[in-house]
Amino acid sequence: MxxxxxxxxxxxxxxxxQSKxxxxxxxxxxxxxxxxxFTTYERFQEEKVLVKKKKGDIEPFNKEKIERGIKLASKNRPVSEEQIKAIANFVEKYLLEEGKLLVESMEIGKLVQEKLKEIDKIAYIRFKSVCNDVSDIKEFENILNELKEN
Ligand SMILES: [Zn+2]
Structure with missing residues (x-):
């Protein structure tokens, strides 16, 4: 050293x-x-990606939580269990490949939205409105208009 x-x-x-x-x-x-x-510390490498939420709190990345969110947005829509798992796997793989230790929850939301948009527009709108905290009709109109343009 x-x-x-x-x-x-x-x-x-x-x-x-050694710590307790x-x-x-x-x-x-x-x-x-x-x-x-001088003093040195030896500890395990933290492998888990951390997610920073909008309000600032930080929690470990949780794939199941993403699956639950997609499932909720896809209720009664033609989005299969396999597709939901595939999106969550895609997000996990992306984060590992990027090698980031801390990621904003909004960034994860955007990754999911991109994939969901290709599968089902309604599920996409639901998911996006939850992510973005959409509370008034004007913001919904913006999302709809953006979809029409694409
Ligand atoms: Zn010295």
Missing amino acids: KCPNCGSFKDRVLDTR DGTVIRRRRECLECGFR
């Missing part, structure tokens, strides 16, 4: 401690060149 004081790579470990739950190891180190003491 590089000494933050002099940049030397020669150090010795003075003390190693065993997920973090803390090492107290001393630089052999300049004697500077």
Whole structure:
């Protein structure tokens, strides 16, 4: 480990401690060149993508939650279980490939909308209106007009 004081790579470990739950190891180190003491932490790499919601709270990415959202928007529409799963898988794969650790919920919403739009327009409008918090008729008109233009 590089000494933050002099940049030397020669150090010795003075003390190693494990957190109570065993997920973090803390090492107290001393630089052999300049004697500077510093601490390093070792922990598991967090693999789960985090989602930042509109109100700012952060939660782990949840594929089932996306499936539930699509299912709700697709109620009584010709959108199959397989298609719903395929959209959720697409979103998951996209996030893994992008390698992002934090993604806005709006971005996920847009990915779902793109796919849903190709399958069923009504389900698309329902999903989009929930994502965008559409509450007045004017905004619905905007979505409809945008669909007509495409
Ligand atoms: Zn040093």
